[in-house]
Amino acid sequence: MKRDIIKIDEELCNGCGQCVPACHECALQVIDGKVRLVSELMCDGLGDCIGNCPEGAITIETREAGSYRDNPHNGGGCPGSRPVMIDKADKPDTDTLTDQPSELKHWPVQMHLINPNSPCFWGADLLLAADCVAFSTGNFHSRYLKGKSLAIACPKLDHNTDIYVEKLIAMIDEAKVNTITVMMMEVPCCGGLLQMVKTAASAASRKVRVKQMITGISGMILREDWL
Numbered sequence: 001m002k003r004d005i006i007k008i009d010e011e012l013c014n015g016c017g018q019c020v021p022a023c024h025e026c027a028l029q030v031i032d033g034k035v036r037l038v039s040e041l042m043c044d045g046l047g048d049c050i051g052n053c054p055e056g057a058i059t060i061e062t063r064e065a066g067s068y069r070d071n072p073h074n075g076g077g078c079p080g081s082r083p084v085m086i087d088k089a090d091k092p093d094t095d096t097l098t099d100q101p102s103e104l105k106h107w108p109v110q111m112h113l114i115n116p117n118s119p120c121f122w123g124a125d126l127l128l129a130a131d132c133v134a135f136s137t138g139n140f141h142s143r144y145l146k147g148k149s150l151a152i153a154c155p156k157l158d159h160n161t162d163i164y165v166e167k168l169i170a171m172i173d174e175a176k177v178n179t180i181t182v183m184m185m186e187v188p189c190c191g192g193l194l195q196m197v198k199t200a201a202s203a204a205s206r207k208v209r210v211k212q213m214i215t216g217i218s219g220m221i222l223r224e225d226w227l
Contacts (some may be wrong), residue, residue, distance in 0.1 A: 004045030010034050012057035018169075019049035019058060021195070026188055027121050040065045045158070102149060103141040112154040112163070116170035123176055124149040128168075128197065129183040131157075144190045144213075146185060155192025166199035169177050172208050183213040186222055 015033040027042035028035055028049060035057075037043060043065075050058045106120035111128075114121075117135060127148040134140045134152075171177045182197050184190035194212055201210055214223040 001065065001161070002062055003065050004047075004060050005040060005043050006037060006045070006047065007050065007059050008037060009057045009060045010033055012055045013053075014057075016054065018054065022035060022049045024050040037051060048156075057145065078141055100142055109150045109152050111151050112158070112160075113169060114167065115153055116167040117174055120149050121175040121177055123178055125139060126151065126171060126177045126180045127151065127183060128180060130154060130185050130193055132185050133183050134216050136185065136217060136218055137221075140196050144181075148181070149177075153193060153196075155196065156189040159200045161192075162203055164196050165200045165203070166215055168197060169204045172200060172204035172206050176206065176221065177207045179211065180196040181211045181213060186214050188190050 013034050015030055017030045017035060019035055020028045020030060022044075027037055028038075028041055029038050031038075045060060047058075047060050052059070083197060104119070108114055125148045127145060128151050129140075129144075131152055131154045137144065153161070153162065158164075168180075172180075180197055180201075182194045183195045197210055201208060210227045212223070212227060213221060214226060216222045
């Protein structure tokens with residue numbers, strides 16, 4: 001099948017590896033002094049790696065490439081795109097429980113839309129959550145959002161995310177947020193969210209405590225620690 005996929009010019013590539021962490025699918029590796037596409041199935045053609053190449057060695061072309069259906073997991077090499085059935089048969093029936101109130105106390109929440117100097121962030125404990133987290137975690141509002149100000153983002157699908165780092169710096173230095181909790185899914189592409197916060201925290205003049213929380217696709221918290 002034909003689809004968009006990256007092309008690496010080996011003559012231009014100097015093997016610096018700056019593009020490797022930008023690939024959320026882990027499709028790039030430095031091998032023998034050059035960056036290589038290790039699997040066509042793991043390349044989704046979004047091209048996040050292109051802007052991180054200082055030599056302009058990466059482009060996107062439309063060509064014959066392996067079909068995602070050729071992968072036994074039927075979702076390509078990316079765990080974030082792989083279909084998974086989650087067995088909830090043994091879970092207790094919650095239909096009779098009363099509705100839980102929303103703990104959201106401000107609007108908007110998407111990183112492109114928020115004003116980092118909004119009063120809702122002044123001295124607040126910020127919860128920066130990946131888009132999928134609230135849908136995966138049953139008690140998201142009552143346990144994790146309560147008492148916090150919220151911002152959401154998707155490091156893989158959102159565009160122009162450099163502005164996110166700028167806004168996070170403003171939240172730290174100007175809004176003086178108290179803490180930042182980064183809540184993300186276990187899939188590799190979510191790691192970009194934590195990287196944005198680390199970059200902002202390093203560039204900011206104030207110091208702020210950062211916690212990472214990793215949510216499994218079944219809704220369980222797999223990891224929770226202060227950095």
